[in-house]
Amino acid sequence: MNTTGFEALSQYIDLLLDAICVVDKAGRFEFVSAGAERVFGYTPQEMLGRQMLELVHPEDRARTIQAANDVNAGALKVDFKNRYIRKDGQIVHLLWSARWSAADQRRVAVARDITTSQLAKQRQEALYAISQASFSSEDLSELYHNIHQIVANLMPLQRFAIVLQDNVDELSFAYDVSDNALLAALSEDSFSQLCQQVIDHAETILITQDNLKKQSPSVRLLVKDKNLNWLGVALKSHTAVIGALVLENNSGTAVYASAEVEVLEFVSVQVAVAIERKQMLQRLQRSALYDHLTQLPNRELFYDRFQIAVLRAQREQTQFALLYLDLDNFKQINDQYGHRFGDALLQQSAQRILSCLRQSDTVARFGGDEFVVLLPQTTTENYVMQLAEKIRKVLNQPFQLSEQLVQIAASIGIASYPQHGQSKDTLLSHADNAMYAAKKAGGNRLVYSDGNVAKS
Incomplete structure (x- = not known):
């Protein structure tokens, strides 16, 4: 030419x-x-x-x-x-x-x-996508994954991390994903310390081969002579810095610069708001379904799991059991040592009961010192009695609380589906009556329902 x-x-x-x-x-x-x-x-x-x-x-x-x-x-x-x-x-x-x-x-x-106009368009699209993700994500894990995908569409990355700081200033890597192509240059300890600096100073840290000499002495000490392409921005909510958003890419590829910093800082504000909103919703959902003191399921969640157990038992022609449990002498201990002591005793009792159960079982606090255990897919009465006896024995062991050694016992009533009924109210009534029969007999024992519901 x-x-x-x-x-x-x-x-x-x-x-x-x-x-x-x-x-x-x-x-x-x-x-x-x-x-x-x-x-x-x-x-x-x-x-x-x-x-x-x-x-x-x-x-x-x-x-x-x-x-x-x-x-x-x-x-x-x-x-x-x-x-x-x-x-x-x-x-x-x-x-x-x-x-x-x-x-x-x-x-x-x-x-x-057209970089300027494209980045402006991407920011608006990211804002909308993050807003949608905050409402559509089922939980925090799904929200973090969705945020990862949104940011990956904005800029190259081979590691993406959401690092959060709790109320006692402990860091947690809520989400941290890297691909096999990342040439890891930093130790995990140095990576964590860089994240901590981003959070403590509420500032952006961009580390590339070209700007390494311009970094603060503390950053240079962590990075040493590593060839990095690292970008961390603070997650700032309306009231505080809740964590950091961190990207890393191989230094031999696209290098992070002012354009990526600007986009990620814009995105990080929306991400912080989305995370706080989802955390608040999860706290509200948990408070509606879990007992605040023991963190066990409450009645509402128990009833939901009971209904699932009924449907499964009907479908598979199997049976399940309920244990209604009351702590003997709890009121006297609570009155003697105070409510704070009593609360700690309930918390430890809940953990001891949990330690006896399978992952598929449920123990709920029904109020006061009453607990109900749902044992789905129980094959024999003997298995149920053995498990109930295990719970009775573990609760009968001394508790060390506030330098006080106390001992309690448990009265446990047992009812089975479908032997003692097929409805929630009927089965709970059988188990409750069996528990009161155990108490009347002196407590610290098991009673299997005889199938007769006492009338008040």
């Missing part, structure tokens, strides 16, 4: 903010205008002879090859968008217009930098 015409026009072409590029059929640059340096960061001399695809973002190469083939076949492209990696490692979003010159066997294209 005769480039004399281009050279004659270069004094005018170079005034354009857009980049004009001419590539041969193999995709090598044969001419670039001065505007290319503003767009790509390379001088025209550095670009001549290079393969165009070397500069294309890896995730966009397949689309770019297809578009180039379409142009080479005669198609006119006027709105093709892709991303390139600049000389400084930053990502630039480009809008291309391109056509094929059959006479010269060259592809002529004009590239416009």
Whole structure:
């Protein structure tokens, strides 16, 4: 191709903010205008002879090859968008217009930098996506996963972590995912300490090979001479810093810079609000279904699990059992040592009961010192009696509380489905009456329901 015409026009072409590029059929640059340096960061001399695809973002190469083939076949492209990696490692979003010159066997294209508008659009889309995720996610784990996907669509990352700080300033990695391609450079201890600095100072920390010497002494001490591409921003709610959002990418790929910092800082505010909202909803849901003192299921959750056990027993033609349990002499101990002592005794009693159960079993606090245990899929009466005896024995062991050694016992009533009834009220009544029979007999014992419900 005769480039004399281009050279004659270069004094005018170079005034354009857009980049004009001419590539041969193999995709090598044969001419670039001065505007290319503003767009790509390379001088025209550095670009001549290079393969165009070397500069294309890896995730966009397949689309770019297809578009180039379409142009080479005669198609006119006027709105093709892709991303390139600049000389400084930053990502630039480009809008291309391109056509094929059959006479010269060259592809002529004009590239416009649309990074600013694309990032603004991405921020708005991310804001909407995070808002949707905060409402649609079933729990915090799903919310964290959704946030990961949203951020991954905004910028390259090979490690994504949500680090939260609790009320006693302990860090927890609520979500931390990295792919196999990440060349881990930091120890986990150094990674945690960097996160702590982000949270303590409520500031963004960006670490790249180019800015390492500008970091504070404490950061340089943690990083040493590692070649990092690390970005951490504080998660700031309306009232406090609740944690940090951290990204890491291999240093040899796209390098984080001011554009990524700006986007992530914008996103982090929305993420903090979404996390706090979901945490609040989970606390409200838990308080509605769990006993505040013992953290055991309350009546509402127990009734729900009871109904599930009934449906399963009907479907599979199996049986299950209920244990109604009351702590003997609890009132006297509570009156003697005080309510705080009594509360601690209830908490430890709950944990001892839990230690005897299977994961599929449920123990609920029904109020005061009364507990009800649901044992789904129990095969024999002997198994139920053995388990109830195990609970009785473990509760009969001394409790060490506030330097006081106290001993209690338990009266336990037992009823089975469908032997003693098929409704919640009937089975609970049988188990409750059996428990009172155990108390009347002196306590610290088991009584299996005889099937007769006493009338009040």
